[in-house]
Amino acid sequence: MKRYLPMLVALGGMVGLTIWMTNIGQVGFFPLAAPSKLLREVMRHLQIVVYAAALAIGVGLPLGFVLTRRAFRFVSPILVGLTNMGQTLPTLAFIGIFAVVLGLGLQAAVIALAVYALLPIVRNTYAGIRSVDPATKEAARGMGMSTAQIVWKVELPLAMPVIMAGIRTSTVLNVGTAAVAGMIGAGGLGEIIMSGLAMRVTEMVLQGAAPTAGLAIALDAVLGTAEQWLTPRGMKPATEMVFRG
Amino acid sequence: MLFETWRYIGNNWAYIGRLTVEHLQIIAVANGSAVFFGVLIGIFVSGRGRERLAQLVMYLASIMITIPSLALYGFLMGILSALGLRSIGFLPVVIALTLYGLLPIIRNTYTAITEVDPAMIEAGRGMGMSELQILWKVKLPLAVPVIMAGLRQAVVMNIGIAAIGAYIGAGGLGQLIFRGIANWRPHLIVTGAIFVSLLSIAADLLLGRVEWLATPKGIRTRGRA
Amino acid sequence: MIKLEDVTKIYPDGTKAVDDVTLEIEKGEFCVLLGPSGCGKTTSLKMINRLISLSQGKIYVDGRDVYQMDVNQLRRSMGYAIQEIGLFPHMTVEQNVTTVPRLLGWSKARCRERTAELLDLVGLSPPETFMRRFPNELSGGQKQRVGVARCLGADPPILLMDEPFGAIDPITRERLQDEFLRIQDEIRKTIAFVTHDIHEAVKMGDTIALMRDGILVQHAPPAEMLAHPKDSFVEDFVGSDRALKALQLMRVRDVMDETPPKVRIDESLETARGRMQELGVNFLAVVNEDERFEGWVNRRVLRRSGEQVKDVMMRYTVTGRRDTPVNEALSLMLGSAIGNLGVVDRRDKLIGVVTFRSLSEAIQASYSEDEDPDEAHAERETAA
Numbered sequence: 001m002k003r004y005l006p007m008l009v010a011l012g013g014m015v016g017l018t019i020w021m022t023n024i025g026q027v028g029f030f031p032l033a034a035p036s037k038l039l040r041e042v043m044r045h046l047q048i049v050v051y052a053a054a055l056a057i058g059v060g061l062p063l064g065f066v067l068t069r070r071a072f073r074f075v076s077p078i079l080v081g082l083t084n085m086g087q088t089l090p091t092l093a094f095i096g097i098f099a100v101v102l103g104l105g106l107q108a109a110v111i112a113l114a115v116y117a118l119l120p121i122v123r124n125t126y127a128g129i130r131s132v133d134p135a136t137k138e139a140a141r142g143m144g145m146s147t148a149q150i151v152w153k154v155e156l157p158l159a160m161p162v163i164m165a166g167i168r169t170s171t172v173l174n175v176g177t178a179a180v181a182g183m184i185g186a187g188g189l190g191e192i193i194m195s196g197l198a199m200r201v202t203e204m205v206l207q208g209a210a211p212t213a214g215l216a217i218a219l220d221a222v223l224g225t226a227e228q229w230l231t232p233r234g235m236k237p238a239t240e241m242v243f244r245g
Numbered sequence: 246m247l248f249e250t251w252r253y254i255g256n257n258w259a260y261i262g263r264l265t266v267e268h269l270q271i272i273a274v275a276n277g278s279a280v281f282f283g284v285l286i287g288i289f290v291s292g293r294g295r296e297r298l299a300q301l302v303m304y305l306a307s308i309m310i311t312i313p314s315l316a317l318y319g320f321l322m323g324i325l326s327a328l329g330l331r332s333i334g335f336l337p338v339v340i341a342l343t344l345y346g347l348l349p350i351i352r353n354t355y356t357a358i359t360e361v362d363p364a365m366i367e368a369g370r371g372m373g374m375s376e377l378q379i380l381w382k383v384k385l386p387l388a389v390p391v392i393m394a395g396l397r398q399a400v401v402m403n404i405g406i407a408a409i410g411a412y413i414g415a416g417g418l419g420q421l422i423f424r425g426i427a428n429w430r431p432h433l434i435v436t437g438a439i440f441v442s443l444l445s446i447a448a449d450l451l452l453g454r455v456e457w458l459a460t461p462k463g464i465r466t467r468g469r470a
Numbered sequence: 471m472i473k474l475e476d477v478t479k480i481y482p483d484g485t486k487a488v489d490d491v492t493l494e495i496e497k498g499e500f501c502v503l504l505g506p507s508g509c510g511k512t513t514s515l516k517m518i519n520r521l522i523s524l525s526q527g528k529i530y531v532d533g534r535d536v537y538q539m540d541v542n543q544l545r546r547s548m549g550y551a552i553q554e555i556g557l558f559p560h561m562t563v564e565q566n567v568t569t570v571p572r573l574l575g576w577s578k579a580r581c582r583e584r585t586a587e588l589l590d591l592v593g594l595s596p597p598e599t600f601m602r603r604f605p606n607e608l609s610g611g612q613k614q615r616v617g618v619a620r621c622l623g624a625d626p627p628i629l630l631m632d633e634p635f636g637a638i639d640p641i642t643r644e645r646l647q648d649e650f651l652r653i654q655d656e657i658r659k660t661i662a663f664v665t666h667d668i669h670e671a672v673k674m675g676d677t678i679a680l681m682r683d684g685i686l687v688q689h690a691p692p693a694e695m696l697a698h699p700k701d702s703f704v705e706d707f708v709g710s711d712r713a714l715k716a717l718q719l720m721r722v723r724d725v726m727d728e729t730p731p732k733v734r735i736d737e738s739l740e741t742a743r744g745r746m747q748e749l750g751v752n753f754l755a756v757v758n759e760d761e762r763f764e765g766w767v768n769r770r771v772l773r774r775s776g777e778q779v780k781d782v783m784m785r786y787t788v789t790g791r792r793d794t795p796v797n798e799a800l801s802l803m804l805g806s807a808i809g810n811l812g813v814v815d816r817r818d819k820l821i822g823v824v825t826f827r828s829l830s831e832a833i834q835a836s837y838s839e840d841e842d843p844d845e846a847h848a849e850r851e852t853a854a
Contacts, residue, residue: 176313368556
């Protein structure tokens, strides 16, 4: 429990700040977001993040896995290079380009976020599976495991910490990117922040910023716990820095 | 539309150049101070008997980095206006980028210094090097490449966050994208996206090279990066 | 030169690592601190250059209390080598070797000259090629040599060495030990040397300071320690096969025949046969005009056709030195066709011969020494 204390303090602070700002209700001529509206935008924000994550995991995991198979090894250096380069690209550029191609709205935001999240997931899945000691696999084969059994019982469990680190990194990062996506009409907390910024109403900015930060902190903690659960005992969970957007 | 983008770039190269310079100014000031404070903090917390402090600092910095940039800009607006300072533009963006840049630099400095082989430190001490000489002649030269790797991460990350900073009036290449979205001018969006991406890639490559050059010859493990 | 006076080290948790140790190491003495792990030998060593502070007692270097001296000056005035070597990976071999000279502000030219000198001394030649290398371009043995060179950097009168050969393979270790003994012969430093390896202690040390549980049990020359173990711990630690240890302890110089029967390489076969007859031996050592050792002749090869000795001789270049341990000499002899070992000096000049006969006499003597330690001790003193 003690480990979670700083996280809970930070989270509590964010929730408190949100409630405080919402209770102000009105600043000068500008009405702040009502509780019901705020809740709706939180849900919307979460929706964008979860959809994008689901899409990214659904595509990224199999893709990363396939790249480790012998038949596809030849493309893997290219793809790994691409994902590394893709991660250096600014999120705003990503969102902008997807808005140009797909038009404004939720769809463009979700797809932009998914593609951006895809990169660390593919890379980490690939790296995680490649890092499984060949001796372990040989031992499994020697004991009579089928290829499918080796994949499910040896390779995936051992690669899980690294895969999960990729998922966590990209998802937490996307909480922030989803806020930026508010700008292309996808809704979410970004919209509140941006209207606050546009009208120079600090209270409104905070009304959007505090729950966004709270969501990021909470998701990071939840996925961090999941990462630990999914890490086979006797292995240390992998850690990776969150790249901000 | 691609043709339009091309024509826009051709007609406005001076403007784009100015935005790039603005962008780079923000990055330079922010990462300069991130390196300055980050290395100092990293050295300080790597001192003997400060393990708990180091953990706390690292934890705070890692919470810091999960906070979305727009949210951080919002918080800084609140704090700066409460202090009676300019709450939009260059200042909040530079502060935010400095804070984001701190984590990779503190962490890399700390790890590099604490992971210097204790045998080496004992050898240095045994030969009569003072603690300051050990820091300057042994620990820091060995830590420089690792610190540079942290700086590289920080710069690449911050180029993207600085682009978002254009929304609160800090200028830079993000301006093109925001203006393009607000007035629906796709060629502006594409131009902004291209240049900010090029800047990012160029910074990554350049700093990769600098990282290699900053690595003392005896510990370079691979060929040219 | 180094004097520990009632030195005690108590750690904050109450463990007494070193308990009232009094030890004096003379100028030019090679003193080995020996004992099982945890006996306080390393702690004692590190208290000399104040890497570990002492709780009670005094340590004097050259008559001066080490706590009256500036700590960094103190450390720079003595060489320090450790098992892990701790070479600086970002510095060249030259920069590593001249760490202390540079701290002392030596000029560039002098540093370079010193590096060349030291690399040559530790057998890394030509120095020019090794100087510019980095530690990761050296083998384990070469790194250890650089470590030794570094600790000799500013030519300190005192060396502190903490298992400097502990982490290398046995063959390289043997070689480095031999070379270090040769170096010590030249430079005559005062050395405190920690090891837990009894063989190393006996081979290297002028004296052994045996420790147990923080207490100095006995400080004596190896021969004396083997001959009169002070208590059962010493006896157990140094082992029960004392005669064999004594054999190991003896050097070639103790057993060799210093006036070996020899013949010059350009003398005739007739002369050689005549000399053999005359001296009543069945071999002759062959030397050249400069007295350098070339090989052997025995009765069998002298029956071959030829005019001069060099036409028929067995060229055999495996040789021993004055300070080669006798057990090593024995294995060299067992591996050679002739069954003798030529003993040469640094210029390959023949200075003696070890034969099975002289060896077995020595072994006999060591058994009797075992029975009469006092006499043996006296004998060793005269031999040395």
